[in-house]
Amino acid sequence: MLNFYALIPAAGYGSRMGDELPKQYLRLAGRPMISHTLRTLCSSPRISAVFVVLAPVDSEWVRYDWSEFSPKLVVLQCGGATRAESVLNGLNAARAVSPIGDNDWVLVHDAARPCLGSKQLNKLMDELADDEVGGLLAVPVADTLKRSDAQGRVERTEPRDKLWQAQTPQMFRYRLLLEALSMSGGAAMTDDAGAIEALGFHPKLVLSDARNLKVTYAQDLALAELILKNP
Incomplete structure (x- = not known):
């Protein structure tokens, strides 16, 4: 039987939040934001271990219980300059401290998606457990999309047919994900699925919903708190 592992890259700063505290530690519903993600992943009986990848100089983590x-929970202080580098470093470090196998599943999840629910998590694992490639949670694009010109005016309207908004977790086998991120150089990829795509594979889209939002701006905190209080 293959095992499931989770990995959370949490070495970033989140400059768009306009706060001196790294985004993953901002208070949300009375707790550091990342703790909500940890609660969902660590409480899953199907996940063997949860790796948190911190910046080497992170001094905030030890302030909390x-x-x-x-x-x-396994803490790895080997984060890189980009998200992709942090995931790649984390994969290598995880191998050194756990019995993770080449074909075991790794679910990479953003620390800034604190509203992931157990239903979404289980759906992802159920739909991908026997998949040859792996995949990710995502939602179809619902809004009309506009492309702007250099002056901030509408250049054209983009068709939204077959467009999806990627979420996390993104779930791939350990060896394939390690190879994909190593080949990409760990710099340009904004998500793990992109690295897998660059190898010529086609990840599966698993239907999620808007509650699994990413906290990017300060105003997103209020919406995330509402979701957490009304799961």
Whole structure:
């Protein structure tokens, strides 16, 4: 039986939030934002371990009590300059401290998506467990899309047919994901699926919903808190 592992790259700063505190530690519903993600992943009986990839100089993590997530939680202070580098470094470091196999599944999830629910998580694992490639949670684009020119005016309207908005977790086998990120150089890819696509594979889109939002701007915190209070 193949195992499931989760990996959370949390070495970034989140400059668009306009806050001195790294985004993953901002208070959300009385707790650091990342703790909501950890609660969902660590409470899943199907996930063997949850790796959190921090910046080497992260001094904020030790200010909090994470004991409720033991013994599944594994902290790796090997984050890189980009998200892709952090995931790649984390994959290599995880191999050194766990029995993760080449064909085991790795679910990479953003620390800034604190509203992931167990229903979405299980749906992802159920639909991809026997898939040859893997895939990701995503939602079809619902809004009309406009492309702007250099002056900030509408250049044209983009067709939204067959367009999806990528979310996380993104779930791939350990060896394939390691190879994909190594080939990409760990710099240009904004998500893991993009690295897999660059190898010529076609990840599966697993229907999610808008509640699995990414907290990007300060105003997103209020919406995330509402979702957490009304799951």
